[in-house]
Amino acid sequence: MNLKSRYTVSVLLVLCFVIPLNALGQSERVEGKLRVVSSTSIVGDVVHHIAGDRVALSILMGPSKDPHAFEPTPRDMARVEEADILFLNGFGLEEGLIHVLETVNVNRTVEVSSTISPHEMEEDLDQEEHHHGAVDPHTWMSPMNVVKWVDVIQTTLSEVDPENSSYYKSNAATYKAELLSLHDEIKKLLSSIPADQRNLVSDHKSLGYYSDEYDLKVIGTILPNTSTSADTSAKHLAYLIEFLKEHKVRAIFLGKTSGDDVRKLSDAVRQELGYDVQVLTLLSGSLQEEGEVGDSYLNYMMYNTIQIKKGLAGE
16 A cells, blocks of 8 residues: 555544544533633644543634644633633643733643653754753654643543543543554654654754654754744854755755744745755644644644655655
8 A cells, every 4th residue: 555545544544533623612611511621722632532522622722723822812711710620731832821821710720741751952053042941842743642641631530520530541541542553653654764864854843752752853943942933043044054955954844833934934944955855844733624634633643744754755
């Protein structure tokens, strides 16, 4: 079976188990159910697989939203105050939400990444800026990290709603099995890429957990930060261009929610390299709209892996 066919089959299998996120995004209070709020559509998708119809789930940042640029509305904050549980990604991802949470009363806030060993930011290429203590919040880029999310979510739901604990535990076990299958499929897809072609370049520092998990290496980013809201410098870009030329990089991976400025910078870097380089889109901080490839976490990761394989292998 060729790559395209395998991808199509994988997506169809995943879609069989997915309930559209749009149906989850604006849930109101349902009598007798926990009111649960998740920050991102990715966190919400994982919560839904475990909680099912036993909670009223609301998602603050819907499909195609950049969590780095998100600013909550008064309606969003009202939903947070009314919630029994607020699930966050953590590690500073929800930068526009964190300071606002200090001004409202939240019953229970849980960071799903709390049991994950953080990936610390590495030095920039020009060695001028140092980010001591800063960590990469994109923990979901490894399915094995999301397995840890599942444990945190299932434990929290069971503590708050013990009557449904066996239901949550059963759903968690089923979803963890799907995540492990996804992990194996990603390893298989990337296994044919030669060692000297396993270098990643992206718009911002978002692929650290993915590269660590699948024996790849992030050798440069357009923005020297884990946030798409960060700035860069002419000196950083000059170092980056020379470094990429040295390594004969084949592709630059750009997050779909990246702004126009980042896209222009990526195109400028590509042109300066002086040889053919693909600029390929990856899904980054959120899922896609219902019916699009990437509208669940499982096919989001499959889509990204297909794109990465295409770029690194020069397909």
